[in-house]
Amino acid sequence: MxxxxxxxxxxxxxxxxxxxxxxxxxxxxxxVSRLAxxxxxxxxxxxxxxxxxxxxxxxxxxxxxxxxxYLGLAPTMANVVDLGGASGAxxxxxxxxxxxxxxxxxVLCVLANNREEAAPRSPNRNPIRExxxxxxxxxxxxxxxxxxxxxxxxxxxxxxxxxxxxxxxRANAQLNPDAIFFGKPADVEAVLASPMIASPLHLLxxxxxxxxxxxxxxxxxxxxxxxxxxxxxxLGAGEKVTHRxxxxxxxxxxxxxxxxxxxxxxxxxxxxxxxxxxxLYDCYTIMVATTIEDAxxxxxxxxxxxxxxxxxxxxxxxxLNTHGGQLxxxxxxxxxxxxxxxxxxxxxxxxxxxxxxxxxxxALVTGNGATMSEATAIVLGAA
Amino acid sequence: xxxxxxxxxxxGPTITALxxxxxxxxxxxxxxxxxxxxxxxxxxxxRPICPHCWSKRxxxxxxxxRGRLKSFSEVHKPGxxxxxxxxxxxxxxxxxxxxxxxxxxxxxxxxxxxxxxMLLLAPTSxxxxxxxxxxxxEPRAEEKxx
Ligand SMILES: [Zn+2]
Numbered sequence: 001m002x003x004x005x006x007x008x009x010x011x012x013x014x015x016x017x018x019x020x021x022x023x024x025x026x027x028x029x030x031x032v033s034r035l036a037x038x039x040x041x042x043x044x045x046x047x048x049x050x051x052x053x054x055x056x057x058x059x060x061x062x063x064x065x066x067x068x069x070y071l072g073l074a075p076t077m078a079n080v081v082d083l084g085g086a087s088g089a090x091x092x093x094x095x096x097x098x099x100x101x102x103x104x105x106x107v108l109c110v111l112a113n114n115r116e117e118a119a120p121r122s123p124n125r126n127p128i129r130e131x132x133x134x135x136x137x138x139x140x141x142x143x144x145x146x147x148x149x150x151x152x153x154x155x156x157x158x159x160x161x162x163x164x165x166x167x168x169x170r171a172n173a174q175l176n177p178d179a180i181f182f183g184k185p186a187d188v189e190a191v192l193a194s195p196m197i198a199s200p201l202h203l204l205x206x207x208x209x210x211x212x213x214x215x216x217x218x219x220x221x222x223x224x225x226x227x228x229x230x231x232x233x234x235l236g237a238g239e240k241v242t243h244r245x246x247x248x249x250x251x252x253x254x255x256x257x258x259x260x261x262x263x264x265x266x267x268x269x270x271x272x273x274x275x276x277x278x279x280l281y282d283c284y285t286i287m288v289a290t291t292i293e294d295a296x297x298x299x300x301x302x303x304x305x306x307x308x309x310x311x312x313x314x315x316x317x318x319x320l321n322t323h324g325g326q327l328x329x330x331x332x333x334x335x336x337x338x339x340x341x342x343x344x345x346x347x348x349x350x351x352x353x354x355x356x357x358x359x360x361x362x363a364l365v366t367g368n369g370a371t372m373s374e375a376t377a378i379v380l381g382a383a
Numbered sequence: 384x385x386x387x388x389x390x391x392x393x394x395g396p397t398i399t400a401l402x403x404x405x406x407x408x409x410x411x412x413x414x415x416x417x418x419x420x421x422x423x424x425x426x427x428x429x430r431p432i433c434p435h436c437w438s439k440r441x442x443x444x445x446x447x448x449r450g451r452l453k454s455f456s457e458v459h460k461p462g463x464x465x466x467x468x469x470x471x472x473x474x475x476x477x478x479x480x481x482x483x484x485x486x487x488x489x490x491x492x493x494x495x496x497x498x499x500x501m502l503l504l505a506p507t508s509x510x511x512x513x514x515x516x517x518x519x520x521e522p523r524a525e526e527k528x529x
Contacts, residue, residue, distance in 0.1 A: 130396045131428045134514060135488045137474045138394075139462025146476055150454040153498030199457040199471075247476055247486040252454055 006096025007224035010040025010217030025057030032213035041228025049107030084369020088338030112213025155301030173324025180330030212332025238263025448504030492519035
């Protein structure tokens with residue numbers, strides 16, 4: 001493909017687990033990296049680029065060197081990508097850019113996390129800790145509840161509109177045996193009947209934190225042609241970071257993904273409505289609602305009607321998060337964002353099994369971090 | 384919410400020399416924010432440079448204490464265990480009359496809260512310190528900002 005800026009040639013994924021015991025993050029990174037490199041049909045020594053997440057369990061600093069040493073790699077490009085849930089998608093374009101810049105030829109992008117019973121509280125000392133926490137606002141739930149309430153007030157969107165997103169994710173997860181909610185569907189009524197956590201946000205509209213890991217291998221489009229698996233090309237990317245605390249958000253009803261997606265569509269010469277798969281970051285139901293609107297799939301405030309008009313299953317006209325999304329699959333911390341990349345690669349390769357979508361040529365993958373703060377969008381295309 | 388908020392074991396602010404004027408004023412029941420003498424904009428939270436124009440000419444001024452509710456949430460499952468005895472309680476985003484938005488604790492009014500409600504500064508003892516909380520302006524109440 002002439003417009004390809006790089007290609008994903010390998011994927012790896014660990015089955016999510018509620019808790020781990022006596023397993024380190026480094027061990028999980030090694031397991032999932034091996035899966036991705038095996039899938040690419042590469043020798044480990046061929047990996048000369050390494051992108052990793054921040055504050056990997058055992059080691060807050062020197063993370064790339066620690067992981068390179070652990071994996072026996074000596075990369076010529078190594079870096080941390082610290083964009084929360086946007087880190088996975090953010091890694092994919094950075095890998096391509098590093099290859100285009102002549103720094104390396106095959107990049108391993110890896111995110112994983114263990115999840116022990118008693119994790120220590122984070123030692124934050126930042127404006128959120130000083131100016132939000134003392135007023136009773138700790139954690140992401142309240143931030144996304146505030147975004148959801150603002151959307152309801154501005155557009156009259158309803159609890160039922162948002163619940164449809166969680167129900168669709170659970171329905172799609174019934175076709176993914178690895179999903180944490182496989183065998184546990186939840187319809188709109190079940191979502192609305194689940195406990196209120198921070199109004200208007202219900203328990204089942206929030207991702208379940210799990211342990212897990214995800215990895216992809218990126219190389220140049222030219223080199224991808226000789227790889228074991230059918231490559232998936234990066235056609236366009238966009239990114240935008242606007243704030244950290246929800247109080248500082250420039251808008252509560254539209255986020256930085258709007259500009260990130262616009263750039264990704266412009267770079268790839270595509271439009272939102274052309275996408276065969278929507279692999280949209282879904283930490284909370286409100287995130288999907290805002291992304292559908294920011295993508296231009298409907299007018300601002302119109303996501304509820306849009307959902308009623310479309311079938312989000314793999315057989316539907318608008319397949320959305322066919323792996324179950326993080327709402328159905330579970331959120332393995334920062335690797336959660338990478339689940340959307342890995343599923344898009346499976347679909348565009350035609351390897352999604354019983355949840356394979358029909359036409360699978362173009363996919364939009366979004367990543368979102370912090371409080372609708374850090375946004376990355378990539379458009380992927382089948383070879 | 385019948386619990387004595389001042390008895391809560393909630394985490395306090397992590398004050399620095401730069402942010403101390405805000406918290407000193409808060410302890411006296413006032414809301415003090417920075418203003419930029421170059422671009423004229425109000426700044427919250429406190430910074431060493433203006434985030435709008437990067438000027439260092441920032442001065443502290445008392446805010447009017449008036450604001451508008453941009454959004455709110457009734458918190459049933461607090462993120463910090465110290466808040467559990469107070470749940471459910473309300474936090475909100477308050478757009479100050481001066482421009483910036485502050486996240487704050489919202490005291491109950493006589494009517495159900497709505498986005499767009501006008502609010503007034505209501506200094507409140509929470510967890511052993513006075514914080515700049517807010518309360519709804521009651522209809523026909525002749526309240527003045529403090
Ligand atoms: Zn200024």
